[in-house]
Amino acid sequence: MTVVLDSRALNRATLARQHLLARGDASVPEAVARLCGLQAQEPQEPFIGLWSRLAGFEPGRLDDALTDRTVVRTHLMRRTVHLVTADDALAWRARHDAMLRQRVLGTYRRELAGVDLDEVAAAGRAVMADGRPRTMSELVRAVEDRWPGPPRRVLGELLVAALVPMVQLPPRGLWRRTAGVHNLPLATWLARDVDPLPAGDGDPVGQRLVRRYLAAHGPAAGADLRAWCGLAGLPAAVKAVREELVVFRDARGRELLDLPDAPRPDPDTPAPVRFLPAFDNAVLGYHDRSRIIDAAHLGLSVAGHRVVLVDGRVSATWTVRGHHLRISPLRPLTAGEEEAVRAEAGDLAAFLDQDIAHVRLDTAD
Numbered sequence: 001m002t003v004v005l006d007s008r009a010l011n012r013a014t015l016a017r018q019h020l021l022a023r024g025d026a027s028v029p030e031a032v033a034r035l036c037g038l039q040a041q042e043p044q045e046p047f048i049g050l051w052s053r054l055a056g057f058e059p060g061r062l063d064d065a066l067t068d069r070t071v072v073r074t075h076l077m078r079r080t081v082h083l084v085t086a087d088d089a090l091a092w093r094a095r096h097d098a099m100l101r102q103r104v105l106g107t108y109r110r111e112l113a114g115v116d117l118d119e120v121a122a123a124g125r126a127v128m129a130d131g132r133p134r135t136m137s138e139l140v141r142a143v144e145d146r147w148p149g150p151p152r153r154v155l156g157e158l159l160v161a162a163l164v165p166m167v168q169l170p171p172r173g174l175w176r177r178t179a180g181v182h183n184l185p186l187a188t189w190l191a192r193d194v195d196p197l198p199a200g201d202g203d204p205v206g207q208r209l210v211r212r213y214l215a216a217h218g219p220a221a222g223a224d225l226r227a228w229c230g231l232a233g234l235p236a237a238v239k240a241v242r243e244e245l246v247v248f249r250d251a252r253g254r255e256l257l258d259l260p261d262a263p264r265p266d267p268d269t270p271a272p273v274r275f276l277p278a279f280d281n282a283v284l285g286y287h288d289r290s291r292i293i294d295a296a297h298l299g300l301s302v303a304g305h306r307v308v309l310v311d312g313r314v315s316a317t318w319t320v321r322g323h324h325l326r327i328s329p330l331r332p333l334t335a336g337e338e339e340a341v342r343a344e345a346g347d348l349a350a351f352l353d354q355d356i357a358h359v360r361l362d363t364a365d
Contacts, residue, residue, distance in 0.1 A: 167184055
């Protein structure tokens with residue numbers, strides 16, 4: 001008989017995989033790899049995500065990983081900028097190529113009608129062959145005479161986010177640095193070509209993605225996997241690894257897959273307060289997010305609100321304005337929960353080190 005996992009059991013499994021039950025002692029590259037990357041379109045947010053997950057995390061550790069090229073910022077899952085290890089960027093990029101193209105085309109199909117994408121890609125690579133970083137505007141200016149029809153923004157997104165595997169170079173993404181986006185081909189920055197997709201039958205890259213996703217987010221359904229990566233063509237990969245996996249059901253009867261030896265803590269395991277950054281994959285990495293956030297609040301994470309986990313669930317939002325860290329509960333908090341939230345907020349304020357003089361905890365509506 002298939003075991004049913006309720007929302008609380010799934011919540012504790014997610015927190016354990018995401019290093020949100022207890023802070024870990026991994027290096028930054030190790031943590032980024034275990035998490036299958038961190039969403040990073042807002043450059044400073046990964047620092048908060050890592051602070052909530054790693055004991056004694058210091059911003060310089062991520063700065064070092066970016067500058068020594070063990071971690072990179074690149075468009076990947078869901079055509080979103082992610083912070084991933086260099087090895088994962090090279091291994092996963094070719095498997096995401098078709099999705100990246102289709103997502104740009106789906107957004108700008110009319111503007112790109114009649115445009116040969118392979119020709120645009122070849123032109124972009126030719127421009128970047130000199131090894132000089134370029135902004136999107138500089139890259140577009142170099143090729144726009146050949147394609148005067150599409151708006152410059154569309155041509156730029158096509159080149160940078162879809163056709164040519166690019167990395168956003170430091171100082172973009174460094175701690176407290178405000179910098180424009182200078183792009184360089186991934187292969188140039190890492191001195192190694194993107195891994196080609198293996199020839200022949202099967203989908204070994206997709207199979208590895210399935211295993212890695214489940215290690216970081218499982219137990220999960222196929223729809224959750226698709227929501228995380230944006231890839232539609234993974235059913236064959238799931239089928240290929242299915243015999244390695246264990247099967248559960250959620251309270252709605254959905255089939256959930258998982259790695260047999262992955263952590264699935266007791267549902268009564270205490271969960272500490274954690275402050276999450278905008279667009280954190282602990283929330284966004286699923287199609288069904290009910291394990292961590294109530295339906296009434298689903299729009300918060302998509303809109304980029306920073307959230308607070310209390311007893312493992314999204315229970316407040318938080319912002320920093322000037323010298324104030326403000327917490328806005330989404331439900332009434334007990335006295336003990338308020339105390340824990342204030343304590344973690346004080347530690348966060350010390351980490352942010354922005355002369356935050358006051359932590360304000362509002363009353364739930």
